[in-house]
Amino acid sequence: MRRLLPQALVVIALAGGTWAFLAHDKAVRLSVDGRQRTLHSFAGDTGELLDDEGVRLGPHDAVDPVPGRPLAHGDRIAVRRGKPLDLTVDTERRARWTTAATVRGALRELRVPAEGAYLSVPHWAGIPRSGLVLEVRTERTVTVTADGRERTLRTNAGTVRDAVAEAGVVLRGPDTTFPPPDTFPRDRGVLRVLRVRGERRVREEPIPYPAVRRADPVLLRGAEVIVQAGVSGVRRVTYAVRTVDGVRQRPRVLRSETVREPVPRIVRVGTRSARVPGADGPHRAAMARCVSAGRPRYAPLGDRTFGARKLYVQPGALPWPDCGLGPNE
Numbered sequence: 001m002r003r004l005l006p007q008a009l010v011v012i013a014l015a016g017g018t019w020a021f022l023a024h025d026k027a028v029r030l031s032v033d034g035r036q037r038t039l040h041s042f043a044g045d046t047g048e049l050l051d052d053e054g055v056r057l058g059p060h061d062a063v064d065p066v067p068g069r070p071l072a073h074g075d076r077i078a079v080r081r082g083k084p085l086d087l088t089v090d091t092e093r094r095a096r097w098t099t100a101a102t103v104r105g106a107l108r109e110l111r112v113p114a115e116g117a118y119l120s121v122p123h124w125a126g127i128p129r130s131g132l133v134l135e136v137r138t139e140r141t142v143t144v145t146a147d148g149r150e151r152t153l154r155t156n157a158g159t160v161r162d163a164v165a166e167a168g169v170v171l172r173g174p175d176t177t178f179p180p181p182d183t184f185p186r187d188r189g190v191l192r193v194l195r196v197r198g199e200r201r202v203r204e205e206p207i208p209y210p211a212v213r214r215a216d217p218v219l220l221r222g223a224e225v226i227v228q229a230g231v232s233g234v235r236r237v238t239y240a241v242r243t244v245d246g247v248r249q250r251p252r253v254l255r256s257e258t259v260r261e262p263v264p265r266i267v268r269v270g271t272r273s274a275r276v277p278g279a280d281g282p283h284r285a286a287m288a289r290c291v292s293a294g295r296p297r298y299a300p301l302g303d304r305t306f307g308a309r310k311l312y313v314q315p316g317a318l319p320w321p322d323c324g325l326g327p328n329e
Contacts, residue, residue: 026073030055033081033129034101045071050079058082060097084131087112090138091184102126103134113138118156142185144169146193160185169193174242198242200254207233209262219270230265233258 029038032055043049047067050057057063060082065075080099087094089112100106104123107114114123116139121132137156144151144167157163161181164171171177174196185191209230219225235258239251 026071026075028071028073028075028077030077030079032079041071043071045069046075046077049077055079060099062099081129083127083129085110085127086131086133088135090136090140098127100127103132106132106134107136112136115139116154116156118158138187140185140187140189142187142189142191144191144193147195155185157185159183160191164191164193174198194244196242196244198240201239201241201251202236203239204234204236204259207235207258207260207262209233210264212264212266213269214266215271216268217271219268220272220274221270223270225268226265227268228264228266231263233262234260 025040025042027038027040028049029036030049030053031037039053041049041052043052045067046063046065046069049071050063050067057067057079058081062080062082064078064080080101082097082099085096085098085106087096087110096110098106098109100109102123103119103121103125104114106127107123114136118135118137120135137158139154139156141152141154142163144153144164146164146167146169151167151169153163153167155163155166157166159181160177160179160183161171163185164177164181171181171193176194176196178192178194179185179189209232211230214227216225235256237253238255240254241251242249
C-alpha cells in the first residue's frame with residue numbers, strides 16, 4: 001500500500017491536469033475569405049485566436065464575431081478581407097471598399113440597384129484581393145420624341161444615341177439630338193431627335209467702293225469736282241443653309257471670293273481762298289451778278305465772286321453803277 005499510494009497520487013494529478021487541459025481546449029472553425037479550417041485553441045476570445053493564427057486585420061476587414069468576444073467550443077469565426085472597388089455608377093465615379101466575395105454581393109453591400117443594369121463585369125464574378133474596376137449603368141426611364149411621336153422605354157444605354165436606337169428611331173445624315181448624341185441619358189429625361197436638312201446657296205453681293213478725297217489748291221475752298229465715279233465691286237459668297245425640324249437656321253458662310261474689285265470714287269476738293277485784297281467791302285452776291293451779266297449759271301458763285309473782286313480792285317465800283325455796290329452791300 002505504501003508503494004501504491006504515491007503512484008495513485010501521480011495518476012490522480014495527471015488525470016486532473018488532463019481534465020483541466022481538456023476543459024480549456026476549444027475546437028473552432030476559422031474562415032478567411034471563404035477558406036475554412038478547424039483548429040483547437042486555448043484562446044480566450046476572438047482577437048486572441050486571430051493573433052495566435054497570424055491573421056492580421058486591415059482597416060477595411062470585417063470579423064464575425066467581433067474581436068474581444070469570449071471564445072467557446074464550437075464557435076465559427078469568419079474573416080472577410082476588404083477589397084478596393086473602383087466603381088462608376090451612371091458616370092459618377094466612386095472609390096469604395098467591399099468585403100463581398102462577388103460583384104453581386106458588393107452591389108448589394110453598397111446598395112447599388114442592379115436589376116436591369118449593365119455591368120462591365122458579370123454579377124457572378126469574384127472580387128480578387130487586389131480589387132476590381134466596375135462600371136454600372138442602372139436601368140432608367142427615358143422618353144424619345146421624334147417625327148411628332150413620343151416613345152417611352154426602360155434602358156441602361158450609355159449614350160443618348162444608343163437610347164434613341166433602342167426606341168427604333170434612326171438618325172440619318174446630319175440628324176442630331178438634344179441632349180447631344182454622346183451624352184448620358186438621365187432618368188426621366190426627354191431625348192429630342194432633331195431632323196436636319198442642309199443645302200448650299202451661292203449669292204453675289206456688292207462690295208462698297210471707297211471714297212477718295214484729294215485736296216486741290218486750284219479750286220476755291222468749298223468747291224468739289226468728281227474726277228472718277230465710284231463703281232461697286234462684286235463678291236460671290238457660298239452659304240450653308242440648315243433647317244432643323246422645319247425651322248431655318250442662320251446661314252453660315254462657307255466660302256467667299258471676289259469677282260470684281262470695286263473702283264474708288266475720286267473727288268477733288270478745293271482749298272484756294274476766295275479773298276482778294278482790297279475787295280472785301282462790296283456785297284459778294286451783287287458783284288457776282290454783275291460779273292456774270294445777270295446770267296447766274298455763267299460760272300460757279302465762288303468763281304464769279306472771285307472774278308468780280310479782281311475787277312473791283314482795279315477801277316472800283318465805277319463800271320457797275322447799278323449793281324448795288326454801295327458801302328452797305
